[in-house]
Amino acid sequence: MNKYFRSASSVISCAILVFAIAGPGSAIAAEDTAQATGTVIAPIQITKTADLVFGSFAPGAAGGTVTISTGGARGKSGDVVLAGTTAAAAKFNVTGEGGMTYSITLTPTSLLRSGGTETMAFTAESDITSGLLAGTGGAGTQSFFVGGVLTVAAGQVPGNYVGSVKATVAYN
Numbered sequence: 375m376n377k378y379f380r381s382a383s384s385v386i387s388c389a390i391l392v393f394a395i396a397g398p399g400s401a402i403a404a405e406d407t408a409q410a411t412g413t414v415i416a417p418i419q420i421t422k423t424a425d426l427v428f429g430s431f432a433p434g435a436a437g438g439t440v441t442i443s444t445g446g447a448r449g450k451s452g453d454v455v456l457a458g459t460t461a462a463a464a465k466f467n468v469t470g471e472g473g474m475t476y477s478i479t480l481t482p483t484s485l486l487r488s489g490g491t492e493t494m495a496f497t498a499e500s501d502i503t504s505g506l507l508a509g510t511g512g513a514g515t516q517s518f519f520v521g522g523v524l525t526v527a528a529g530q531v532p533g534n535y536v537g538s539v540k541a542t543v544a545y546n
Contacts, residue, residue, distance in 0.1 A: 415470070415471035415474065415545075416469070416470050416471045416513060416514075417470065418468065418469070418470035418471075418474075418476055418543055418544065418545055419468070419469050419470060420466050420467070420468050420469075420541060420542075420543045421466065421467045421469075422464065422465070422466055422541070423465045423466065423467055423517075424462055424463070424464055424465035425462070425464055426442060426462070426463060426464035426498070426520055426521070426522060426539060427442070427460060427461050427462040428440045428442055428448070428461060428496075428522075428524050429448060429456070429457075429458055429459070429460045429461035430456075430457040430458040430460070431450070431454050431455060431456050431457055431526065432454070432455040432457060433453070433454060433526050433527065433528065433529060433530035434452070434453025434454060434455065434528065435453060435528055435529065436452055436453035436528050437452055437453060437454070437525075437526055437527045437528035437529075437530070438450060438451050438452020438453050438454035438526055439451045439452060439454065439523050439524060439525055439526060440454060440456070440523075440524045440526060441521070441522070441523045441524075442461055442462070442463055442521040442522055443463065443521045444463050444499065444500065444501035444518075444519040444520065444521040445463065445501075445519070445521075446461065446462050446463045446519075446521075447461075448461035452526075453528070454526050463519040463520060463521045464519065464520040464521075464539060464541075465517060465518075465519050465520075466517065466518055466519075466520065466541050467515065467516075467517050468505065468507065468515065468516050468517070468518070468543050469507070469513060469514065469515050470507050470513075470514055470545070471507060471513075471514055471545075472507055472508065472513055472514030473506070473507065473514060474506075474507050474514065474545055474546075475504060475505065475506050475507075475545070475546045476504060476505055476506075476507065476543050476544060476545050476546060477503065477504045477543070477544055477546055478500050478502065478503055478504060478505070478518065478541060478542070478543055479541070479542040479543075479544075480498040480499070480500060480520060480539055480540070480541055480542075481539065481540040481542070482496055482497060482498040482522065482537065482538070482539040482540075483537045483538050483539070483540075484496070484537055485524070485535035485536060485537035486535060486536060486537060487531060487533040487534070487535050488533060488534045488535070488536060489533070490531060490533060492530070492531045492533070492535075493535075494524055494525055494526060494527070494530065494535055494537075495524075495525045496522045496523060496524040496525065496537065496539075497522055497523050498520050498521070498522040498539040499520065499521055499522060500518050500519065500520050500541070501518055501519045501520075501521075502518050504546065505518060518541075520539055520541065522539065
């Protein structure tokens with residue numbers, strides 16, 4: 375008998391033995407399948423519905439501050455005289471996935487005199503620093519208010535001053 379024939383015969387015998395051992399129901403290999411899932415939630419959105427208004431005032435010789443609470447009440451400190459009654463806190467409405475929590479970040483910019491270079495700095499504060507969108511599953515809503523403290527320099531140049539406060543919300 376040819377030596378190549380005996381080698382081929384041995385290889386075939388070994389292959390048959392391997393398939394017999396590793397056939398169906400073998401303990402050498404097993405498999406299962408896991409399900410992959412994901413849930414898309416409503417994106418968080420914010421809409422301004424009222425502006426922050428410090429109202430009219432007159433600077434004194436020493437300067438001071440004008441304050442608007444998150445409830446819209448106006449106050450002052452130092453040498454500032456409040457005039458008129460128009461003042462308001464800013465209001466923002468947040469919508470998104472009901473039952474989700476979110477955080478708020480405020481970024482104010484100084485007020486710049488229209489047609490001039492004079493500024494007044496201010497800080498902003500919200501009545502909440504984080505919130506919970508009312509409702510569960512589907513749409514949720516919540517409102518928050520922003521007040522602030524405006525710094526008025528001694529002898530501040532008269533005029534209309536405009537700045538902004540950017541409110542950013544993000545899911546936690």
